[in-house]
Amino acid sequence: MQINVSQLLKSVIGTERTYTVESALNIDNQEVTFTGNARLVKTDRGILVTGQFSADILSECSRCLSRYLQHLDFVIEEEYVPTMDIVTGTDLPLPEDPGTFTIDNHNILDLSEAVRQYAILNMPLKPLCRPDCVGLCISCGANLNVTKCTCTAPVDPRWEKLVEIKSFDS
Known part of the structure; x- marks a missing residue:
């Protein structure tokens, strides 16, 4: 140039x-x-x-x-x-x-x-x-634009008891 x-x-x-x-x-x-x-x-x-x-x-x-x-x-x-x-x-x-x-x-x-x-x-x-x-799965690293992963979302330990109550009601 x-x-x-x-x-x-x-x-x-x-x-x-x-x-x-x-x-x-x-x-x-x-x-x-x-x-x-x-x-x-x-x-x-x-x-x-x-x-x-x-x-x-x-x-x-x-x-x-x-x-x-x-x-x-x-x-x-x-x-x-x-x-x-x-x-x-x-x-x-x-x-x-x-x-x-x-x-x-x-x-x-x-x-x-x-x-x-x-x-x-x-x-x-x-x-x-x-x-x-969408980015990458935080657990397995799969490219979420290409494939769906089967990982379960991690539960925040501060909310664990609430999740247990919710699953008990269902």
Whole structure:
């Protein structure tokens, strides 16, 4: 996801370029293909990147532990600052914020790290293979989405006497 922005850096503030990008990135030790559109706008400090991206990531359900494809749609918005003056070729001071994205000395803007970070931020904390996932049986570990188990539900010891009274009445 590298874009040469030398001409855009020479342009006046407010100049825009739009790119369609597709690239594979490594997230959680798996190759994930990202597709999207990026809009680059020249600012007084550098280049503002806004874009809509999507990908399908292999995830594990937090209830039943099944593997499934999690679809992600997310928007990025980051400003990239150059490390070298485009006119004079002199080095510019690095930004004070260590999280700032930079344009390298060859005027290449690399979207990969920003897209990777935004994808990780947009992944669900408790991924579910489907909204009505039942999960696993707490006794035998059977996947209750696939099969019904014959385990009896454990009785809370505080309610044992009440269960005995109820079974005596029936």
